[in-house]
Amino acid sequence: MDKETASTELYRVIISGGGTGGHIFPALSIADEIRRRFPKCDIQFVGAEGRAEAKRVPAAGYPIHLLPVRGLSSGGGLKRLFSLIPFTTQLYKSTKQAQDFVHHFDPQVVVGVGGYASAPTLIAANHFGIPVVVQEQNSYAGKANKLVAKKAKCVCTAYPHMRRFFPDTPEIVLTGNPIRHSLLETERKSRAAYATFDLSPDKKTLLILGGSLGAGTINKSILESIAQLAYREDLQVIWQCGESHYGGLERQVRDFDSIHLMPFISEMDHAYAIADLVISRAGAGTISELTALGLPAILVPSPNVAEDHQTHNAQSLVDRGAALMVPDSKAGTDLVPTALDMLSHPEQCERMATAAKELGLPDATQRIVDEIQRYARP
Structure with a gap:
């Protein structure tokens, strides 16, 4: 042939x-x-x-x-x-x-x-x-x-x-x-994207993803440090927690105006478009989306997957300066402080975004x- x-x-x-x-x-x-x-x-x-x-x-x-x-x-x-x-x-x-x-x-x-x-x-x-x-x-x-x-x-x-x-x-x-074609067609930082989540273009946006089913460790780590995120005046959060986690979490974060909790995000194109930093598991699909779009990320590989493939996925980005990795066992202590440190250093986020974009297909x-x-x- x-x-x-x-x-x-x-x-x-x-x-x-x-x-x-x-x-x-x-x-x-x-x-x-x-x-x-x-x-x-x-x-x-x-x-x-x-x-x-x-x-x-x-x-x-x-x-x-x-x-x-x-x-x-x-x-x-x-x-x-x-x-x-x-x-x-x-x-x-x-x-x-x-x-x-x-x-x-x-x-x-x-x-x-x-x-x-x-x-x-x-x-x-x-x-x-x-x-x-x-x-x-x-x-x-x-x-x-x-x-x-x-x-x-x-x-x-x-x-x-x-x-x-x-x-x-x-x-x-x-x-x-x-990756979903719609992700590539959405304008970065568009007003329509901010309007989808009723967010402000004048604040930094942290996007938290736990996969389509939610991630218990990420949810628990964010909840334990929710005050650090909620009381930072220049920050707003989109938090996809998963359907099964939503009810219990919603009662605990409903009083924080800057925390936008969602069971599932259907408008992922708009969520990515306004994200300044992403926290996520290290599933292959998510990593492909992050690199194709050139987004800086903190990856928390799931320990409950075959052949520990998420750690291998994450390491492939870390080795190229395209992401940071926080082990699942250290997420409770390290995840939110690492995210806040990165958001305080936009030049680090920019370097990571450039490295991620170079890996994208x-x-x-x-x-x-x-x-x-x-x-x-x-």
Whole structure:
């Protein structure tokens, strides 16, 4: 195949994976770009029952086929042993269902973005000889992607030097992670963005993100130091705390006018546009957005993720001066003081923003769909 010229029109595509926003949002971005290029393309998602994709994918306008797959317990000893039986049973059922669905739909290509449902679907595609393209978001590859990538045509990565995780894959392409197109179109520091949150353009804005589900450590650390943030006259805060955390936190911060607590931020383009500093977990999707937009950040990697991949993600930015990292175990004492110190030194924020921007790949979604077209069957 001539990779410089070959490009297939897409009319039937499966995108598989999910579990968290870190997998779902990239998958939807890829689907949107395919639909932009080929409005008549039939795009089908495959996800896991009971996971976030079951609601978010249909809400975005795409059909989804759900598998009864689940993850294996991360605990040790008897807990992990007893989880093997339902895990194996559901994996068998999921693989069989995936094979039936893939055989019936007969896609030109199957795209895997990671998550519980990705492995059975990509294994089914390999069984029928259908081309597979894998999108790996993290700097430390997940187990599912390492398994299915052995027979994939291509792995699209967000970080360089990923060959060590995929030694058998013919093509490793540095594309970056997909980000929402609206983020790139919003004017920085626009009055409309400030108006969305009823904030003042004359104050600095701290944006606190805990991922789509909220982050307990970040929420607890912010709450414990809320007075330091609330009584700083030149500062205002947008705090995304997660749906499950909102009720308890709202009662404790409602009297602070400068603290704008939200369960979920739907207008992320406007939130990023007015942020002077971001506090966040170190999920791959968020990091890709921060670098594409050139935003300074303090990253608090979650310790409860596979292969500690968030620490690897964060370290890749820290090594290049594009972020600071506060370990989860030290967030209670260090997070807010570090943020206030940075906001008091705008030149440090500016240097970090420049370094982050240099790492950004804002056209990642287009690059990934280019690869999907190259490897899809006619």
